Amino acid sequence: MIKMGKRDMIFGGLLFLICLLLLNESRNFYVPPDTVAGPALWPRIVLGLLAVLSLVLMYVGYKHIPKGQKENQEAVSGNQGSLTKKWASLTPGNKRVLAAMLATMIFLFLFQPLGFIISITAYFLVITYILEPTKNPKQIGFRIVQALALTAFIYMVFSKGLSVRLPAGIIPATWLL
């Protein structure tokens, strides 16, 4: 478990590196001739300020690490274990968050190829399951009805009502007319 002070230190360090990377990138920006305020001016001001404050965050984070922990920092970070052990050590809440993130990524990936009907229905069922796992057939049936009703509602509101083009995917587009 990473404590707050250490987390801030790591975040501050990462942020500082990102600032350096972006500042370096801004050197490649096109500068129009005779300009006093090119495209790099504003980002450089903002990134400069952010770099300084990320160093301050690192320093304040370091100050907030309890003394004993500062000495054991490296030992703690080196002892992480395998992926399955890490998963097992997570709280149920964090497991749900990670599972929801993964489900959302898969939904994004499959939204266009599968189409909105299948992907929304499946996504609804998966995240409902992540929230409250069940093996009760009656409850599963009820959730399938809810998922289909929601998909139909979204189709009516967005596609029919607001003329938003939702991807048809593997379902022939003519079926949705």
Add this chain to the structure above:
Amino acid sequence: MGFLDGLMTVFQIHNLVLLILGVVLGIIVGAIPGLTATLAISLLLPFTFSLEASTALIMLIGIYVGGIYGGSITAILLRTPGTPAAAATSLDGYPLMQKGQGGRALGIATSASFIGGQISCIFLIFLSPLISNFAIKFSSAEYFALAIFGLTIIFSVSGKYLLKGVIAGLIGLVINTVGFDVIVAYPRFTFGVRSLMIGFPLLPAIIGLFALSELLRLFKAGVDDDDAIHDNVGRILPRWPDLRQLKWVLLKSSLIGTFIGALPGAGANIASFVAYSECKRTSKTPELFGKGIIEGVAASESANNAVTGGALIPMLTLGVPGDAVTAVLLGALTIQGLQPGPLLFRNNPGIINSIFVSTIVGNIVMLLTGLFLAKAIAKIAIMKKTTLIPIIAIFSMIGAYAAESSLAHMKIAVIFGIAGYILEQMDFPLAPIALSIVLGSLAENSFRAALIRSGGDWRIFFHSAISVVFLAIAAASVFFALRNQYKASKESQGGASL
């Protein structure tokens, strides 16, 4: 006599029905994350082609008024701002909801929207030429000063995590620089990725930051602690003592909203944050902001609805849109064969009076419908978590997709949602990021335009009294915020705040 003609036009049965329909449609569309009043008007514009000019404008104004207000409903109930203009409303509206005072917040938001809208109507009717003349004096230096003034709210919304709040604000400003630079059309920080050329649009970013990050937090909490997100929302009809307590906040924020609305290019998103910031800055209890205080909801909502009247001022008097919605309305006027600008007052007084009256009546309809609908809509907050969370997640993502029918927008919403969740877990406030994304473009573009205009002379920012006043107030806000933080940290002696 002209005003009476306007009244008679609006109260013709078909016009009144279309106005009510417009307000209700506006509220519904505004409440759906990702769908804005601009989108609603753009989508419904083709339906108005066949209508008479005054009838078409009456309906479109109804959508405008309802759409700006509608965003507040989900911002309060679910921390899912229906429109970016309601992002500031969620800062105090949602904490009020968590305290079991969601109904009170909804009632205040509805009344504040109504009052803001009506005050701006008065200005629209009586002071249009005066305000437009003042607004056109705003050059890039004044716009920059206004943006900086708005950005100082970062210091007040960050609470005890001042350093993290400022860092979050700067992250928002960096995010804003990604994509095409509007002055020289150069792609910045895109690293060859084509989808980054458009940058990070405001709407999906706000949906991700506020709605999706909150959903992840609800996932973490799980469904065992309580079944519904909130047990009850309480009384919706606002109480008289609440309204009396808010009278100065409502007046001040409505004036801010009207004025910002009248500035070409500055819309409800900016107005709500500036009014919120100003309300907190002058409050006797600034420490309660962000924790659920009705003043925060009233300031944001009265300002964003006051923009409706304000934005119509330059549109009608100069033919210059005050915000994105009035840009579309301007198109509607042109399609109807009308020429916006000073000649419109002389050549089509009937249309002008219909617009004035429909804005007033539209606000009344919005108040009544809002209070009536709020009771029903508030019930969504007491739905079962297992049903509500997936519905919000899907609506948020489809909402992000819908504005441009773009999968990239949906991805942006998800990225911002995950980043927002992680940052919030590390005690970084999210409001400064949203604020910087809202104000970042205005700040950068006006900053560079001013410098280009002055040939690199930085004194341009201190040439006019308007910009000096804005910059002085901004500097004072920063000074007092830093002083308060210093005092607080001395008192707690090594407290954990960063």
